[in-house]
Amino acid sequence: MGGRGGGGGGRKARNFATFRLFPRAGAADPNDRVFVRVDNNDYTVPGFADEDSFDPSLSDPSAGDGNFHSASGPLPEHVRREILELGLPDDGYNYLSHLRELRPAAASSFVPSSTARPEPLPLDVKAYDASRVRVGPSDGELDEGKTMCKVAAKTAPVRRIEKAVDPDVVRLLDESDVSHVGSEDEGLEEDFVIIANRAEGEELEEEDIEEWNGVLSDVEEEFDFEEDEPKPRVRRLLDEQFDLLALEEYGDSDDDDRVVKDGEYELPSEAIDELKLFQSQNVCVDEEYRTPADFVRQKVDSSTTDEVDESAHVIKKCAEYAERYLNETAEEEVVVLVSESSDESEVWDCETIVSTFSNLDNHPGKIETPGIPRKRLPRVFPGETTTTNDIIKLHGKEKLPVEYLPQRRRNGEKEKKVKPVEASVTDKFKKGAEKETKEEKKARKAAVKEEKKEARKAKKELKGLYKSETQKAQKVAAVTGPSSIRLIYCGKHFGLFEIMT
Amino acid sequence: MAAAAVYGGFKGRKLGVEDAPELQLNRIRITLSSKNVKNLEKVCADLVKGAKDKQLRVKGPVRIPTKVLHITTRKSPCGEGTNTWDRFEFRIHKRVIDLISSPDVVKQITSITIEPGVEVEVTIADV
Numbered sequence: 001m002g003g004r005g006g007g008g009g010g011r012k013a014r015n016f017a018t019f020r021l022f023p024r025a026g027a028a029d030p031n032d033r034v035f036v037r038v039d040n041n042d043y044t045v046p047g048f049a050d051e052d053s054f055d056p057s058l059s060d061p062s063a064g065d066g067n068f069h070s071a072s073g074p075l076p077e078h079v080r081r082e083i084l085e086l087g088l089p090d091d092g093y094n095y096l097s098h099l100r101e102l103r104p105a106a107a108s109s110f111v112p113s114s115t116a117r118p119e120p121l122p123l124d125v126k127a128y129d130a131s132r133v134r135v136g137p138s139d140g141e142l143d144e145g146k147t148m149c150k151v152a153a154k155t156a157p158v159r160r161i162e163k164a165v166d167p168d169v170v171r172l173l174d175e176s177d178v179s180h181v182g183s184e185d186e187g188l189e190e191d192f193v194i195i196a197n198r199a200e201g202e203e204l205e206e207e208d209i210e211e212w213n214g215v216l217s218d219v220e221e222e223f224d225f226e227e228d229e230p231k232p233r234v235r236r237l238l239d240e241q242f243d244l245l246a247l248e249e250y251g252d253s254d255d256d257d258r259v260v261k262d263g264e265y266e267l268p269s270e271a272i273d274e275l276k277l278f279q280s281q282n283v284c285v286d287e288e289y290r291t292p293a294d295f296v297r298q299k300v301d302s303s304t305t306d307e308v309d310e311s312a313h314v315i316k317k318c319a320e321y322a323e324r325y326l327n328e329t330a331e332e333e334v335v336v337l338v339s340e341s342s343d344e345s346e347v348w349d350c351e352t353i354v355s356t357f358s359n360l361d362n363h364p365g366k367i368e369t370p371g372i373p374r375k376r377l378p379r380v381f382p383g384e385t386t387t388t389n390d391i392i393k394l395h396g397k398e399k400l401p402v403e404y405l406p407q408r409r410r411n412g413e414k415e416k417k418v419k420p421v422e423a424s425v426t427d428k429f430k431k432g433a434e435k436e437t438k439e440e441k442k443a444r445k446a447a448v449k450e451e452k453k454e455a456r457k458a459k460k461e462l463k464g465l466y467k468s469e470t471q472k473a474q475k476v477a478a479v480t481g482p483s484s485i486r487l488i489y490c491g492k493h494f495g496l497f498e499i500m501t
Numbered sequence: 502m503a504a505a506a507v508y509g510g511f512k513g514r515k516l517g518v519e520d521a522p523e524l525q526l527n528r529i530r531i532t533l534s535s536k537n538v539k540n541l542e543k544v545c546a547d548l549v550k551g552a553k554d555k556q557l558r559v560k561g562p563v564r565i566p567t568k569v570l571h572i573t574t575r576k577s578p579c580g581e582g583t584n585t586w587d588r589f590e591f592r593i594h595k596r597v598i599d600l601i602s603s604p605d606v607v608k609q610i611t612s613i614t615i616e617p618g619v620e621v622e623v624t625i626a627d628v
Contacts, residue, residue, distance in 0.1 A: 018625075021622075033615060047608070
């Protein structure tokens with residue numbers, strides 16, 4: 001053992017080298033191994049692990065140092081130039097060995113590109129340039145859906161754009177910091193509501209009455225007043241029907257969106273004209289209710305000539321309309337046929353809905369009890385040669401051919417013969433001739449009983465034998481065809497037969 | 502260091518004898534470890550034989566006590582059932598052979614006898 005008395009001071013002198021056998025890199029054979037140094041000591045063993053396939057010695061100074069020995073002489077010119085370019089001192093040390101390749105992910109500084117694309121739209125968003133679309137002046141409509149529809153209808157010729165950058169954003173991006181000072185003016189005034197209303201109030205007198213503003217009171221007044229007048233348009237039967245229908249269907253919701261409803265429909269131009277007229281007149285509603293007749297008859301004191309004339313006109317018109325209406329109903333020249341909507345015709349009746357099959361592809365038949373298969377029996381079973389019977393009678397549920405199988409028949413006959421003989425013999429011993437009939441009957445009955453017993457036993461046996469077969473065949477029949485297939489099995493000789501009725 | 506000096510004297514004599522071929526003698530320790538005793542013993546025997554053929558001083562295979570790593574796991578993949586446990590073992594056998602020779606010879610020897618599954622570690626020190 002070397003160096004054991006090393007002493008308590010420093011570490012033991014490590015003047016040894018350790019090599020390990022490793023499989024050669026890239027070698028197919030795992031047994032192809034070479035010695036590789038596994039320690040970091042300074043000790044060199046010249047003759048040992050001399051292969052260059054590994055880079056074993058980390059301690060050997062002669063191993064990998066880049067291209068040049070840094071200790072040997074000054075650095076080459078281009079190296080020195082590069083070092084100087086980087087700003088590093090030219091002291092003979094090759095700082096280039098410490099340079100690191102910048103990977104794209106490790107870029108720390110952001111360089112804004114001059115050919116920047118604005119952020120593309122996400123895939124589920126479509127942008128349309130609607131800057132040219134003129135929205136109607138009816139910005140007082142409360143029903144958003146209606147407004148949107150109207151606007152949307154007008155956006156048909158609008159072109160679709162790929163990049164949507166808000167113009168405000170663009171403006172903000174482009175602006176310098178100086179212009180931010182003026183942003184205060186863009187804010188809202190404190191009393192903007194009043195200003196807006198005031199402005200709108202002034203505009204209404206000039207613009208169309210289409211502009212509905214439920215807030216303004218003078219507009220509502222006009223409308224109320226207008227209801228007292230007859231409808232400017234001739235009222236037809238259809239109108240009444242429509243009103244009825246509307247009441248019927250929407251009668252409940254009248255209260256909620258009355259205001260909305262009022263705002264929904266546009267007043268016909270005649271109504272607008274009338275309203276304009278009234279506007280100009282500045283008519284005010286009196287406390288008391290006045291009919292046109294009052295004006296005409298001059299019951300009212302403060303009636304003007306205009307009003308009187310108007311009232312007269314109104315009365316005349318009413319009369320005319322009434323006459324016309326009467327005439328219309330008498331003549332019935334226009335019979336408005338309102339065809340029933342297709343809803344009723346689409347109502348299904350009970351019969352139709354019970355089955356979704358149509359007779360085109362479904363031919364239902366009458367369900368009948370499957371008949372008892374009587375015909376189409378093979379006259380002679382294949383393989384059976386002894387019997388000569390033409391008709392084979394099948395009895396019982398399983399349709400066993402009774403008296404067909406020779407075995408059983410023989411047995412049965414034997415027993416039949418045996419029993420009555422025995423019975424009669426014994427009986428004769430017991431009683432006299434007078435009792436014979438009774439005994440005979442008894443014997444006969446007993447014989448029949450025995451026969452039946454035997455038949456039952458045999459049948460059970462047979463049934464047991466072929467039970468599984470029957471089940472299988474029944475399954476198949478249930479799957480494949482209609483219910484008129486009956487399965488029979490006859491005797492252990494022949495297996496199963498199918499009978500079709 | 503002291504031991505080295507002691508050995509140095511001894512070594513010096515030895516070197517004098519073997520100086521003729523100009524071979525640097527080193528103390529070489531070959532450590533063989535394996536899971537497989539049979540292979541290991543075979544390799545050991547081969548090495549010792551080879552060294553003895555070359556008339557090297559060999560200190561015969563020293564058997565280091567076997568290290569046994571135990572792994573005890575439940576047999577069941579789920580937690581159900583009687584708690585039966587598997588007891589697995591992993592045995593590591595280690596042999597050490599000391600030689601005094603030049604590194605080339607050792608390289609020759611070790612290159613011949615290569616057995617799969619046996620890990621060979623060679624430590625070369627000054628004589």
